[in-house]
Amino acid sequence: MSTFKGLFITKNQEWVNELHSLLHDVNIEITVVSEWKRSFQEQQLNHYIFVDLEYVRDTQPFQNSSSVVIGLTESNDFVQGRSWLVSGAKDVVIFPEEKNRLRDLIKNTYQQLKFQKETETGFGTGQVHAFYSAKGGSGKTLLAALSAQSLSIHHEKKVLLVDLNAQFGNIEVLFGSQPFRSYYDLIPVMEEMDIRHLQNIAHYHEDTKVTLITGPADPAKAESIPDELISRLIRIARNQYDYILLDLPSNINNLTFTGLNESTHIHYVLTPDSLGMRAYKYADDLFKRFQIGRGNELSILINRHHSKSELTKNDIEKIIDRETTGLIPSDYFSIQPSLNMGEAFYKRKKDKGSNKVSKEVKKYVDELTKRTKG
Ligand SMILES: Nc1ncnc2c1ncn2[C@@H]1O[C@H](COP(=O)(O)OP(=O)(O)OP(=O)(O)O)[C@@H](O)[C@H]1O
Numbered sequence: 277m278s279t280f281k282g283l284f285i286t287k288n289q290e291w292v293n294e295l296h297s298l299l300h301d302v303n304i305e306i307t308v309v310s311e312w313k314r315s316f317q318e319q320q321l322n323h324y325i326f327v328d329l330e331y332v333r334d335t336q337p338f339q340n341s342s343s344v345v346i347g348l349t350e351s352n353d354f355v356q357g358r359s360w361l362v363s364g365a366k367d368v369v370i371f372p373e374e375k376n377r378l379r380d381l382i383k384n385t386y387q388q389l390k391f392q393k394e395t396e397t398g399f400g401t402g403q404v405h406a407f408y409s410a411k412g413g414s415g416k417t418l419l420a421a422l423s424a425q426s427l428s429i430h431h432e433k434k435v436l437l438v439d440l441n442a443q444f445g446n447i448e449v450l451f452g453s454q455p456f457r458s459y460y461d462l463i464p465v466m467e468e469m470d471i472r473h474l475q476n477i478a479h480y481h482e483d484t485k486v487t488l489i490t491g492p493a494d495p496a497k498a499e500s501i502p503d504e505l506i507s508r509l510i511r512i513a514r515n516q517y518d519y520i521l522l523d524l525p526s527n528i529n530n531l532t533f534t535g536l537n538e539s540t541h542i543h544y545v546l547t548p549d550s551l552g553m554r555a556y557k558y559a560d561d562l563f564k565r566f567q568i569g570r571g572n573e574l575s576i577l578i579n580r581h582h583s584k585s586e587l588t589k590n591d592i593e594k595i596i597d598r599e600t601t602g603l604i605p606s607d608y609f610s611i612q613p614s615l616n617m618g619e620a621f622y623k624r625k626k627d628k629g630s631n632k633v634s635k636e637v638k639k640y641v642d643e644l645t646k647r648t649k650g
């Protein structure tokens with residue numbers, strides 16, 4: 277039987293007993309506290325929050341809560357009730373008078389939570405696209421961020437971008453965002469992780485509607501991330517997002533491996549120079565050995581191409597004996613200003629991109645959505 281967590285904010289012991297007597301058919305572990313503290317929200321995820329409105333006046337901390345918030349009150353104060361409902365409370369119940377109504381409410385929401393949990397632990401159908409290159413600095417982060425924005429803005433897809441560079445990832449910089457919580461904070465809830473845990477640590481970027489999840493900034497923390505946490509995170513996200521984009525580090529570690537293994541598609545970012553080719557050769561051997569990226573799952577994306585590049589697209593295709601799927605020019609001077617400002621590359625559906633890089637990525641993504649449809 278699923279267990280859910282509930283918080284009851286009250287000083288009224290009688291009410292605590294009353295509430296417990298209503299929880300026969302459901303499995304909700306209630307923690308009683310006498311006042312609300314901000315840290316409750318941060319430390320643990322409560323599926324339910326019961327609020328004694330005789331003590332708690334301020335609705336603000338409960339706004340946009342991912343928990344089912346239920347207000348309990350003795351008096352039939354319409355104005356008070358309304359302000360709680362407006363703030364997102366599920367319901368306000370006159371207690372203990374409307375005990376039966378509360379029991380039904382708990383039962384119904386419990387069924388919904390249970391259903392949600394069951395469907396979330398199954399496999400979703402969201403596509404997982406990894407941006408990888410064995411060569412550092414080849415443009416993985418930039419291209420992953422641009423592709424995420426294009427999928428969201430141009431194709432109206434629900435997109436999650438995960439930075440798997442457990443340190444120095446900095447993808448949030450491209451979104452002009454402050455550092456926020458990371459998947460490191462999911463370790464304590466790994467076993468019961470569900471979509472709301474992800475949403476708690478994720479950052480929603482308003483301008484582009486892309487959701488970001490980043491890694492911990494502290495290298496010591498980065499090392500303690502279990503592989504399983506990343507697989508679970510991706511699998512849960514596949515139920516909710518159309519596309520999950522992974523920005524991978526160049527060095528092969530557990531997280532890189534897990535990311536590559538969970539992906540439905542790998543975009544190998546290749547720079548048209550001898551270092552880039554050497555790195556590709558190394559990655560290609562590795563992929564073969566570990567059976568990563570077979571079939572049509574691997575696309576080669578040439579990045580930082582310019583007229584004086586050491587190698588042309590044709591040279592490259594001959595050497596690696598396979599086709600490449602995209603060619604992104606190098607456009608340092610026009611791309612740098614928007615990078616520094618952390619501005620969205622596309623804001624509206626009709627935006628084609630203001631520089632050569634964003635224009636070409638848009639085309640790449642247009643092609644990609646056609647290729648991977650269905
Ligand atoms: N096509 C391009 N034109 C101009 N600048 C580019 C292009 N691609 C990437 N860059 C720039 O090159 C630098 C490295 O890119 P990025 O950080 O995306 O690479 P990375 O592969 O993620 O690097 P790392 O291995 O460090 O994670 C950045 O300053 C980025 O803006």
Ligand SMILES: [Mg+2]
Nearest residue numbers: 416417441445
């Ligand atoms: Mg990077």
